[in-house]
Amino acid sequence: MKKIIPLLMMLLLIPNLAQAQKREFDVEVLIFKRSIDPETTTESWPNELPKIDLQSSQPFSNATYRHKKGVQMLSYSHYKLLKERDILKSHAGFEVLFHKAWRQGDHGKASAPEFHVQAGKNYANTFNADGSKISADNPRQNKTAPLYELDGKLQVYVQHYLFLETQLDLHAPSVRSVTFTEKTPDELKDSANFSVLADTETDDANVQAGNLEQVSPKKEEETFLKSYRMDQKRRMRSGETHYLDNPLMGMIIQVRRVAQ
Numbered sequence: 001m002k003k004i005i006p007l008l009m010m011l012l013l014i015p016n017l018a019q020a021q022k023r024e025f026d027v028e029v030l031i032f033k034r035s036i037d038p039e040t041t042t043e044s045w046p047n048e049l050p051k052i053d054l055q056s057s058q059p060f061s062n063a064t065y066r067h068k069k070g071v072q073m074l075s076y077s078h079y080k081l082l083k084e085r086d087i088l089k090s091h092a093g094f095e096v097l098f099h100k101a102w103r104q105g106d107h108g109k110a111s112a113p114e115f116h117v118q119a120g121k122n123y124a125n126t127f128n129a130d131g132s133k134i135s136a137d138n139p140r141q142n143k144t145a146p147l148y149e150l151d152g153k154l155q156v157y158v159q160h161y162l163f164l165e166t167q168l169d170l171h172a173p174s175v176r177s178v179t180f181t182e183k184t185p186d187e188l189k190d191s192a193n194f195s196v197l198a199d200t201e202t203d204d205a206n207v208q209a210g211n212l213e214q215v216s217p218k219k220e221e222e223t224f225l226k227s228y229r230m231d232q233k234r235r236m237r238s239g240e241t242h243y244l245d246n247p248l249m250g251m252i253i254q255v256r257r258v259a260q
Contacts, residue, residue, distance in 0.1 A: 023106035024258040025238065026074060027156050030081050031098040031119070031168070032088050033149075033249040038172055038228050041247040047176060049227050052167045057116035057153040060100060069113035074101040081241075084252055097150045097249075103258065104156065109165075112157035120149025123171060127225040147171070147225070150249075162236040162255055167229065170249050174226035 038045060058065040060073065079101050088094040098119040104112065124140075124147040127133055134140045152168035230246045238257040243250065 023158075024103055025106070025156070025162075026078060026101060026103050026254075026256045026258055028074075028079060028081050028101040028254045028256075029098065029154065030085055030088075030096065030252040031117070031150065031249065032094050032096045032251075033120075033170055034247070035093050035095060036248070038170075038226070038248055039174065043247050045226070045228055047174075047224075047226065049169070049229055052152050052169065054116055054153055057114045059116045059118065060102070065113070066102075069107075069111075070105045071113050072103040074103060080254055080256070081252055084241075106158050108159055109155070109157045109163070112155055114153055114155040117150060117152050117154055117168065118146065118148040123147045123149065123173075123225055127173075131224040131226065133223050133225075152230075156253075156255060162238060164234045164236055164242070164244075164253060164255075165232075166244070166251065167231045168249070168251075169227040169229050171225050171227055173223060176222040176224050 060066070065071075066073070079099075081099070085096055085099055088096050098117060107113075124142075124145065125134070127147060128138070128141045129145060129147060130141070132138055149171050150168060151171065152166065154164065154166040154168070156162065156164050228246075228248050230244070230249060230251075232244050234242060234244060236242050236253070236255055238255050240254070242253050244253070245251065
């Protein structure tokens, strides 16, 4: 009997221990862009970037995914970054693109929710997904898919510490590198001074010579939708405000532990 009582007490404590170890966090994210011409910054921005892998990501609007991951979207009354948002909105040099808050559990990278972020202007009526401009010669490739100004993914997870991983593309119209093309044979004929040397005996006029003028290349410019990427990983402390940025955009994030 003396052995049974301690065992029963241990069994009663197990659920309480499990409950004590279960943590929840409120995550609030504010993403904004700077109102500047990207090409005037000192940063080197490549014209071509590998696509962001969104296979494991789902939009915030996917209620089934949120339920599966134990995510609860928070009401406006839970937002804590309203002061920062209002400061950005009142400044002509910034534009707020995204502001959301949600509650999630204490999960590692393999099981934590990974969200697909889309916000800002929709360029789908002007550009294709590959960045090419829609025209009569280059019709729209996908008539239903949106093409948002801000597109990418973010994930908050626990791995001994809190971590944020984010890959975000800011899309903006730009001009590709100048392309040069040679003139066509017909154009060469028009621009050259030809003379024909005929063989008087054979009357064969298939040898041509002349004073060809210098061929000048044609300059071509192509407008396209360029991607400017912010790819960062940050270790965080709960309750602190963290700031991530590049020359074109920034993110303010708070991860707050929910009181039990």
